[in-house]
Amino acid sequence: MTNTKPTADAAANEMTIEQRETAGLSQGTIVRRRFLHHRGAVVSLGVLIFITLFAFSSVGTVVGGSGRLVVDPDTGRQVVDGIRLAGWWWADWYTNYPIVNGGSPTLTLFPFHIGEHPFGQDTLGKDVFARVMRGTQQSLTVTVIVGVLSTIIGILVGAISGYFRRWADQLLMRFTDVIIIIPLLVLGAVLGRTIGGNAILLAILLGLIAWPGLARLVRAEFLSLREREFVDAARVAGASDARIIFRHILPNAVGVIIVNTTLLMSAAILLETSLSFLGFGIKSPDVSLGQIITEYQEAFKTRPWLFWWPGLIIVSIALTINFIGDGLRDAFDPRQKRALTRKARALASATVASTSSRDVS
């Protein structure tokens, strides 16, 4: 159902564009329009933006500082080192509060009631809602930085070696081989102590290592696309190498890049989780979603709510990123709308089966 609707809409929209006989549309305009008509992608983008805003505005965030707990000389209470920007939620993610309601969630839907600790509390009395929100912030930061950084490096390395070949290719690919063989966990172990649980530095580190797979795919794509005649046509028209790479070839390689990047971003969340689990990632008192799950793994039977929310948010982030990626890929590929939907295909094969059996009899 959701499959057929947006394609039909897109087709209808395409018709009106053509009929209007508007002045020329550039590729950028068309891609933007097509993306905005991809319902799944737009909804996902909305959800992702909502999650981001909600996570950052609710418990606020910390800018700079070491992220460790220090005692505030004025009040005598423990606070996080750095500039603390407060949010609208009353609790924070590092203070132990008196246990209310035995630690169970106070959130009820009928009647609707939020209560003091809507997602419950852990054994020490920390507010799970605040922890999940802070964790979401950290995980999003890691995902976005890893995604952006490794995509940029991967595209640049892959494009340059695939387009120029010869010594540039040799050099860059050998360098890629070197990066590939670095065991991530060992590197994490070595640098983890220096970084000391800072999510941004950790993400940059991961981003600097996670690109080789993408670079190889982009290189392969460029190697085949550079032989196509439209590249020669552009060259004869006087296009520079940079223009050919970024304006001509890259849009044709977008499918591969987006599939790989969405996988990479989802993998970044898990990678951060495993590093945290080993004690090299984001460390207490700071939290990440992965860390919450691993920290509470023993409590799975007794306090399942400690898993529900972080799990739900990890899944939502991964899903929305995938949907947005889908939408982008479809928007870049002008052929997409022509695809036969699964429903029509099923119908077609059913009719074929019935007619051919009739023919035999």
Add this chain to the structure above:
Amino acid sequence: MSTTATDPAAPILEVSGLGVDFWVDGEWVSAARNMDYTLSPGEVLAIVGESGSGKSTSSMAILGLLPDNGRALGSAKLVGQELIGADLQTLRKVRGNRIAVIFQEPMTALNPVYTIGFQIIEALQVHTNLSKAQARVRALELLEMVELPDPQKAFDSYPHQLSGGQRQRAMIAQSISCDPLLLIADEPTTALDVTVQAEILDLLRNLHTRLNSAIILITHDMGVVADLADKMIVMKDGEVVESGTAMQVFREPKVPYTQELLAAVPKLAAEGPAVSVAQREAAVQPVLSMRDLVIEYPKRGRVPAFRAVEGATLDIYPGEVLALVGESGSGKTTIGRAVVGLVPSHSGELSVDGKNMVGISRGDLREVRKSLGIVFQDPGSSLNPRWPIGQSIGEPLVLAGEKDQKVVDKRVEDLLELVQLPRNYRNRFPHELSGGQRQRVGIARALALKPRVLVADEPTSALDVSVQARVLDLLQEIQREQQFATLFISHDLGVVDLLADRIAVMHRGRIVEVGTSSEVLRHPKDPYTQRLISAVPLPDPEAQRERREQRSRG
């Protein structure tokens, strides 16, 4: 099987009411309708039509090789056995064994990682119970039968080690390995050069008389039909518009469509029109000239340098169409690419519009390219599939420094009008256009900067004959109007005769003959040119038979 034994003259294939439908966007769209024909042993039936006319699909339907969203209707009986709607088991026994297919492109139809011999043995062992040694002997026999010069060597070769013609022979050897009753040849010579095509057609003729199998020849080339076919069917939009013996159809085409189709085939007129080259004044400077031009592909690793063009000397004057003809690998495309600076020239002299291109700097090259345009062979790959065509056409303008978007828009619209496409096509993507329309876009782009020299690299070889005729007309019209010099690269002598003022013939990297069209085509001096011209099949069965006999005598 018993039928063939009892009655050798009984028809091999009886097709009645055959139709093919495809499920597209929620309804059945008919790709072919109501085809009726019978085929006796030793007969060659040609199915002729333009792309999309259903000629291939209807034949593949006989083999049950339709895509998932297709269905076949009607009946096709192979020696009494119904094939339409037969189960997979039956069809699998028929395929390769009793009906064999020769595909258009032998490079893709043969598996590149196995030797030719292995692939033939495999085909033999699937359908017969020969031992490996017996199959090997038989495979060598087959390779000899298709007249490969060194069967043993071919047996041990991989597909890429053979030339195009040899690969097609190997393909044929594989398809006749089980003595099929019926051979379906789907455009068997389209990917080949004329001289090689003539050889393959001879081979097919010899083989089918020797094996007494019937052939369904699917093609768009009237010359090939005239050369080989006994009967023919003309198809248009899935409908059989005309059928009869080849002689009948060629001599007295009844339907207007067939007449058009025959008329659209560019042919070498027996006696050309009066020489149209205007007397040139001595003062006019050639806009493109080369002197002893050498083009080399530099050596890479262990592959030695390859000299693609040697000692080429040519002049093209403003307003003139010079055609460069030759077979694949003769270096004609290389010259075209060197002229636009896509391939560096090694030595000699190549000047475009007064500027020397040998050892040119990047900056100068960019300047020179403003007076150059190129139309590529394959309109499917020469337009960026992710760009609306308006943007593709406007790109040369933008790159030449035109900042004002309105000026670019205006020019793009003018250009679309020039190539007779509606203005609102500018927001369409290449895949939404037909082949002919795409090539028009390619021409519009090449003309965007009002070039002094246009290089057209086989601009119509990927198009159907009637579309080709229209695109050539258009090109000729624009050329007369704008008077740019054209380097027209082609392997099709008929097209060249239609268009060119002068012709240069290339063979193995050298220009062997240059002269006016009628000189070169009607009174060729060089033996290679003579051979090339005599290999072109004439779209007339009788004339073609005469020529064939002449060739075999000579």
